[in-house]
Amino acid sequence: MVSKIILLVVFFGIMVFVGLYSRRHATNVNDFVLGGRSVGPWLTAFAYGTSYFSAVVFVGYAGQFGWKYGLSATWIGIGNALLGSLLAWLVLARRTRVMTHHLDSATMPDFFGKRFNSQKMKIAASAIIFVFLVPYTASIYNGLSRLFGMAFNIPYEYCVIGMALLTGLYVILGGYMATAINDFIQGIIMLIGIVVVIIAVLNGQGGFTEALQSLAAVPSDAAANAGQTGLFTSLFGPDPLNLLGVVVLTSLGTWGLPQMIHKFYTIKSGKAIRTGTIVSTVFALIIAGGSYFLGGFGRLFDNPAIHSGDKIVYDGIIPHMLSSLPDILIGIVVVLVLSASMSTLSSLVLTSSSTLTLDFLKGTVMKNMKENRQLLIMRILIVFFIVISVVLAINPPTFIAQLMGISWGALAGAFLAPFLYGLYCKWVTKASVWASFIVGIGITVSNMFFKFIESPINAGALAMVAGLVVVPLVSLISRKLDKSFIEGIFICFKNGEEKLEDEQKKTPASV
Structure with missing residues (x-):
């Protein structure tokens, strides 16, 4: 217990110190939100990766999908690395940075408002983000607190409140630069921790070969292939179609999530983007691939502790797998998941x-808001947002994976298609963006009530794919934006590449 407490105290102390150190980088709105648009490749790549993977992945998703699909769940991690990181950086990073800099846009709603010349669209997008980030935040508290309960026997509510206070403290103090520096430190911890944990867990099962043989002997309990052995060690597992849905949601979904896209706003130069692409992909492969690979052995730890009647408590699988590790390793695991979360x-x-x-208050409810007032209100709203998510986390309505599926499905379903097409295509119309908002939110919310798709994760994947179809179809039959306005938007790409290269020559990319 002493070793675990020491690890936590050191970790918390570093986080608070970084917040205090970063106060000098948070004196205006541009610095507080974007880090002055001068963040180097390593910080940006780690910020992208650590924002991508949290307790939701390590505890919720790895536990649930490792149980359902066995080792084939590792495909989810591979998809996250190749689609959610590598391809996202290749397709989105440079154009996002160039266009948002040209539009002087600091957020995704601001991008929509300026790209499509619509104040109403900007307000609607900000409302969607605020509402649907709450369940995602609650799911993170939930997953982390289960590990704390296992390691320290601390009541769930105390874990939630303590984590909320610490996170709020360093974000309020240092803004984006504090989160970026802490993300880098937390990312290093995650990389080391996941490798150590996998080795320890497999050694507890007699090593990789013996664990693999034991898993191959476990019979499937799915109705379609009940009793069949070897499925949990097969290439695509017992349910390839639903596995594909999870890969789509967790990989393609990052392309439309505002907290992920925001990282591309802040990166420093063209060279930084190239470096960040490589670092982010390797990080995702190790963290996501390792988490799902570990979860794939979950059935070897079947125990009454993870059963509630005839149902499996998926959120308890990973904590139970780790409960038998030595105290020092449990401490590492707690700091690992705490870092991610x-x-x-x-x-x-x-x-x-x-x-x-x-995007919502400035210029509408509170006109002519001065910069100091904007900073104050952002800090107040950080507290407000944390309080709401804590209340929801203390009484979560469903499993971690379902909470995340609802949030990712709604946000990515609404934003992915218009953002992607908006970066590349001049023909995208206002009506098509509104249609994507309606379809993405409509599919996700209606499925919460009517359950026409059993899994909210598959519903989220459907919402994203639907948006990619709806935007070009509606654009064909709706009124186009003024040609001179569009040319003014896309002129940034005629000199954007040269501008990036000039910046790169003048200022070497920092860490």
Whole structure:
């Protein structure tokens, strides 16, 4: 217990110190929200990766999908690395940075408002973000608190409140730069921790070969292939179709999540983007691939502790797998998941507060808001957002994976298609963006009530794919934006590449 407490005290002390150190980088709105648009490749790549993976992945998703699909769940991690990181950076990073800099846009709603010349669209997008980031935040508290309960026997509610206070403290103090520096530190901890944990867990099962043989002997309990052995070690597992849905949601979904896209706004130069692409992909492969690979062995730890009647408590699988490890390793695990979760939480609360302040309140409810007032309101809203998510986390309505599926499905379903097409295509219309908002939110919310798709994760994947179809179809039959306005938007790409290269020559990319 002493070793676990020492690890936590050191970790918390570093986080608070970084917040205090970063106060000098948070004196105006541009610095507080974007880090002055001068963040280097390593910080940006780690910020992207640590915002991507949290307790939701390590505890909720790895536990649930490892149980359902066995080792084939590792495909989810591979998809996250190749689609959610590598391809996202290749397709989105440079154009996002160039166009948002040209539009002087600090948030995704601001991008929509300026790209499509619509104040109403900007306000609607900010409202969508604020509402649907809450369940995602609650799911992170939930997953982390289960590990704390296992390691320290601390009541769930105390874990939630303590984590919320610490995260809020360093974000309020240092803004984006504090989150980026802490993300880098937390990312290093995650990389080391996941490798150590996998080795320890497999050694407890007699090594990789013996664990694999034991898993191959476990019979399937799915109705379609009940009793069949070997499925949990097969290439695509017992349910390839639903596995594909999870890969789509968790990989393609990042393309439309405001807290992920925001990282591309802040990166420094063209060279930084190239470096960040490589670092982010390797990080995702190790963290996500390792988490799902570990979860794939979950059935070897079947125990009454993870059963509630005839149902499996998926959120308890990973904590139970780790409960037999030595204290020092449990301490490492707790710091690992704490690092992953706090980095994601800081990104979520900063995104939500900045969006509500800059895109909803400024210029509408509170006209002519001065910069100091904007900073104050953002900090107040960080507290407000944390309080709401804590209340929801203390009484979560469903499993972690379902909470995340609802949030990702709604946000990515609404934003992915218009954002992607908006970066590349001049023909995208206002009506098609509104249609994507309606379809993405409509599919996700209606499925919550009517359950026409059993899994909210598959519903989220459907919402994203639907948006990619709806936007071009509606654009064909709706009124186009003024040609001169569009040319003024896309002129940035005629000199954007040269501008990036000039910046790169003048200022070497920092860490």
